[in-house]
Amino acid sequence: xxxxxxxxxxxxxxxxxxxxxxxxxxxxxxxxxxxxxxxxxxxxxxxxxxxxxxxxxxxxxxxxxxxxxxxxxxxxxxxxxxxxxxxxxxxxxxxxxxxxxxxxxxxxxxxxxxxxxxxxxxxxxxxxxxxxxxxxxxxxxxxxxxxxxxxxxxxxxxxxxxxxxxxxxxxxxxxxxxxxxxxxxxxxxxxxxxxxxxxxxxxxxxxxxxxxxxxxxxxxxxxxxxxxxxxxxxxxxxxxxxxxxxxxxx
Numbered sequence: 721x722x723x724x725x726x727x728x729x730x731x732x733x734x735x736x737x738x739x740x741x742x743x744x745x746x747x748x749x750x751x752x753x754x755x756x757x758x759x760x761x762x763x764x765x766x767x768x769x770x771x772x773x774x775x776x777x778x779x780x781x782x783x784x785x786x787x788x789x790x791x792x793x794x795x796x797x798x799x800x801x802x803x804x805x806x807x808x809x810x811x812x813x814x815x816x817x818x819x820x821x822x823x824x825x826x827x828x829x830x831x832x833x834x835x836x837x838x839x840x841x842x843x844x845x846x847x848x849x850x851x852x853x854x855x856x857x858x859x860x861x862x863x864x865x866x867x868x869x870x871x872x873x874x875x876x877x878x879x880x881x882x883x884x885x886x887x888x889x890x891x892x893x894x895x896x897x898x899x900x901x902x903x904x905x906x907x908x909x910x911x912x913x914x915x916x917x918x919x920x921x922x923x924x925x926x927x928x929x930x931x932x933x934x935x936x937x938x939x940x941x942x943x944x945x946x947x948x949x950x951x952x953x954x955x956x957x958x959x960x961x962x963x964x965x966x967x968x969x970x
Contacts, residue, residue, distance in 0.1 A: 745872040748936065753839035755792065756866055757902070757937035759828035761843055763860060769819045770845070770858045773812040777847035777858075780806070786813045788860075790820060790841045798824035799838065816845060831947050832940065833928035835876055842866050865906045865935050873932045875939070880915070880930060880962055887952070887961040897949045899967060900941030909968050910934035912942040915960040922955035924948070930962070938967065 746752065770777070777784045784806050791800035801820045803813030826841055828834055841862075848859035880886075903909075910933040919925040927943035929936065946963060 743871045745874045746868060748873055748875045750836065751838035753836035754866055754868065754936050755826065755828065755834065755839040756842045756862055758832055758834060758940045759826055761841055761862065762825045762827065763820055764823040766816060766819065766845065766858050767856055769815050770812055773809060776808050781847055784809060784847065786816060786845045788816065788820065788843050788845065790824065792826040792839055792841055794837055796826045831927050832943055833926045863902055865908055865937050868935055870934065872934065873936050875929045875931065881960055885959060887957065887959050891953055892961050893951045893953060895949045897945045900938065900945060903938050903941055903967060907969060908935065908938055910938050911964065911966045912939045913962065913964045914939060914943055914946060915962050916946060916950055917960050918952040918955055918957065920956045922952035924950055
């Protein structure tokens with residue numbers, strides 16, 4: 721099966737996810753937010769922090785890891801860190817958290833319109849055997865999806881502009897969208913609603929996640945795909961375009 725757009729596209733606002741599902745949604749606002757997948761985490765050089773624990777990692781190269789749950793503020797600074805290390809790596813976890821609190825920086829993708837005071841970011845640090853001299857030995861990854869208790873997510877106040885204040889399907893051109901890579905790897909499906917704005921040339925300028933039926937990360941990855949797939953036919957136009965899409969592996 722093609723991994724392009726694998727579901728029906730609703731080119732106007734969808735039925736509110738909270739009304740579609742019996743599970744109580746998570747409201748993403750203020751300090752209840754997860755930005756895993758919404759940008760890049762920069763911890764700087766972590767080799768010097770973890771080299772003292774190299775032998776533990778080396779003895780178990782395929783299982784030794786440290787999971788981090790970081791709290792970042794709206795400016796991207798790391799304001800809290802919780803380490804969940806494998807056996808024998810408690811000291812390493814404490815060391816990398818201390819480093820993250822000093823040197824860590826989260827940078828949201830510039831096209832994403834997010835509004836939070838404090839947010840969580842999840843990552844895993846593993847030993848990565850250097851391919852060349854001078855290359856880093858330790859690397860961190862954000863490839864896994866946080867499940868968020870399998871509940872739908874509403875971003876902010878869930879406001880969708882009324883039909884008279886937003887673009888219509890005939891106002892835009894949508895090229896085929898690839899299934900979000902990491903969602904595909906993790907076999908994640910679900911419905912996402914996003915709002916796009918456009919620049920003077922008709923290219924997408926920003927993307928605001930509105931709703932997700934499963935995990936916030938699916939909304940962030942949908943924004944990434946939509947930024948290059950949706951164009952405005954007759955710019956300029958300040959109105960947003962609301963896109964609802966259901967990603968399915970069937």
